Amino acid sequence: MVQPLNYLKESASQTAGPYVHIGCTPNFTGITGVYDKDLGSGPMATEKTRGERITIKGRVIDGSGTPLRDAMIEIWQADADGFYNSPSETRGKADPNFFGWGRCPADMVTGEFYFETIKPGTVPFNDGRPMAPHVTLWIVARGINIGLQTRMYFSDEEEANAKDPVLTRIEHRVRVPTLIGQRDGDIVTFDIHLQGEHETIFFDI
Amino acid sequence: MKNALPETGGFFARNREMHPPAYTPGYKTSVLRAPQRALISLEGTKSEITGPVFGHNIIGEFDNDLIVNYAKPGEMAIGQRIMVHGRVLDERGVGVAGALVEFWQANAGGRYRHKKETYLAAIDPNFGGFGRCITDENGNYAFRTIKPGAYPWPNGVNDWRPAHIHFSIFGHGFAQRLITQMYFEGDPMIAICPIVKTIPDEEAIKRLIAPLDMSNTVPMDMRAYKFDIVLRGRRSTFFENRKEGN
Ligand SMILES: [Fe+3]
Numbered sequence: 001m002v003q004p005l006n007y008l009k010e011s012a013s014q015t016a017g018p019y020v021h022i023g024c025t026p027n028f029t030g031i032t033g034v035y036d037k038d039l040g041s042g043p044m045a046t047e048k049t050r051g052e053r054i055t056i057k058g059r060v061i062d063g064s065g066t067p068l069r070d071a072m073i074e075i076w077q078a079d080a081d082g083f084y085n086s087p088s089e090t091r092g093k094a095d096p097n098f099f100g101w102g103r104c105p106a107d108m109v110t111g112e113f114y115f116e117t118i119k120p121g122t123v124p125f126n127d128g129r130p131m132a133p134h135v136t137l138w139i140v141a142r143g144i145n146i147g148l149q150t151r152m153y154f155s156d157e158e159e160a161n162a163k164d165p166v167l168t169r170i171e172h173r174v175r176v177p178t179l180i181g182q183r184d185g186d187i188v189t190f191d192i193h194l195q196g197e198h199e200t201i202f203f204d205i
Numbered sequence: 206m207k208n209a210l211p212e213t214g215g216f217f218a219r220n221r222e223m224h225p226p227a228y229t230p231g232y233k234t235s236v237l238r239a240p241q242r243a244l245i246s247l248e249g250t251k252s253e254i255t256g257p258v259f260g261h262n263i264i265g266e267f268d269n270d271l272i273v274n275y276a277k278p279g280e281m282a283i284g285q286r287i288m289v290h291g292r293v294l295d296e297r298g299v300g301v302a303g304a305l306v307e308f309w310q311a312n313a314g315g316r317y318r319h320k321k322e323t324y325l326a327a328i329d330p331n332f333g334g335f336g337r338c339i340t341d342e343n344g345n346y347a348f349r350t351i352k353p354g355a356y357p358w359p360n361g362v363n364d365w366r367p368a369h370i371h372f373s374i375f376g377h378g379f380a381q382r383l384i385t386q387m388y389f390e391g392d393p394m395i396a397i398c399p400i401v402k403t404i405p406d407e408e409a410i411k412r413l414i415a416p417l418d419m420s421n422t423v424p425m426d427m428r429a430y431k432f433d434i435v436l437r438g439r440r441s442t443f444f445e446n447r448k449e450g451n
Pocket of ligand 1: 366371
């Protein structure tokens with residue numbers, strides 16, 4: 001006999017369903033008067049936030065090429081110096097004027113999402129090597145049984161991307177571009193493909 | 206949590222055998238929305254083991270009372286009054302303090318207040334169908350609502366959802382992010398629901414079914430259902446000797 005480990009088991013995921021917006025972004029669906037504003041909506045950067053302003057925009061696209069119009073996307077990112085605004089950030093203090101988290105429902109007509117934010121700084125990998133600037137994304141929708149985790153890197157960081165500890169260990173090099181947001185001026189475009197030739201890399205973290 | 210050190214360990218690997226796979230043809234919408242390639246394993250980095258923390262300042266006085274939070278002054282939502290309460294824990298059994306819990310549901314007749322919702326059941330003018338709260342220092346949460354109705358949905362020709370409440374939970378790291386659903390003890394619709402059946406593990410399904418909790422039922426007022434939510438556990442950091450910055 002040995003002592004039991006007594007760990008609990010994680011609750012099973014269930015799809016966010018078609019009405020995730022009622023719970024997470026009620027004002028977006030026209031249900032006003034309960035929450036002042038939808039959590040995570042609006043610009044992530046204020047005038048006081050340090051860093052370079054960018055807008056990340058994109059769509060979540062299904063296996064038929066149709067953009068999802070009922071997805072919800074959340075992003076989480078470091079500040080301009082590479083610090084996360086989180087109690088688990090032990091390396092230094094993040095920019096107090098940057099929360100680092102945003103939430104956006106896909107547009108009900110076009111399926112587009114966008115985040116007005118700043119370009120994140122460099123965060124170290126667990127062995128200390130620098131990771132190229134990136135944002136972490138989490139995607140849920142009707143028909144998605146468990147939230148999908150991915151990352152977006154930046155096309156204007158070719159050199160850093162080439163050395164990134166996560167990107168470099170992806171075996172199928174042809175898939176790496178699915179993790180790169182295409183930068184044009186201050187717009188970074190990142191379409192997420194759920195299936196098909198350009199299926200985005202999703203992570204088991 | 207006031208005296209606790211911030212937790213910086215990585216998360217327990219996710220046991221995906223208990224979670225629904227992406228591709229579940231019995232739930233038709235998943236067919237074109239399921240990634241087909243293997244997920245790439247990534248040991249959590251700072252980018253995933255950190256996560257946003259929400260302050261109590263975002264929570265309004267009635268955010269955890271769905272009976273009144275959308276109702277006209279002096280009026281109430283129609284339906285069976287219930288309290289849903291429980292704890293947000295992690296796999297170590299530790300209460301997750303300060304977790305933001307958001308919830309949404311259909312009204313007593315099974316109708317959602319949503320533009321795209323076409324079910325013929327009546328809209329309750331006094332029911333919005335959503336709320337939120339933040340767990341206390343031990344991970345406890347509670348809210349008041351009405352028991353949602355079952356509703357039909359376009360999947361098979363005669364598919365119905367059991368009564369359920371949707372939950373979205375933020376733990377302490379972005380890798381703990383979870384959306385799930387709570388079902389009610391004794392509902393015969395659970396066993397025949399295509400969305401419930403996306404979960405391959407019978408025990409994992411049972412853990413989403415909230416028992417009636419007569420001990421916490423308020424006499425002459427409302428019944429209670431107890432629903433604990435478990436997020437991924439976190440490794441201790443006693444012997445994690447990271448070479449930061451080299
Ligand atoms: Fe539902």
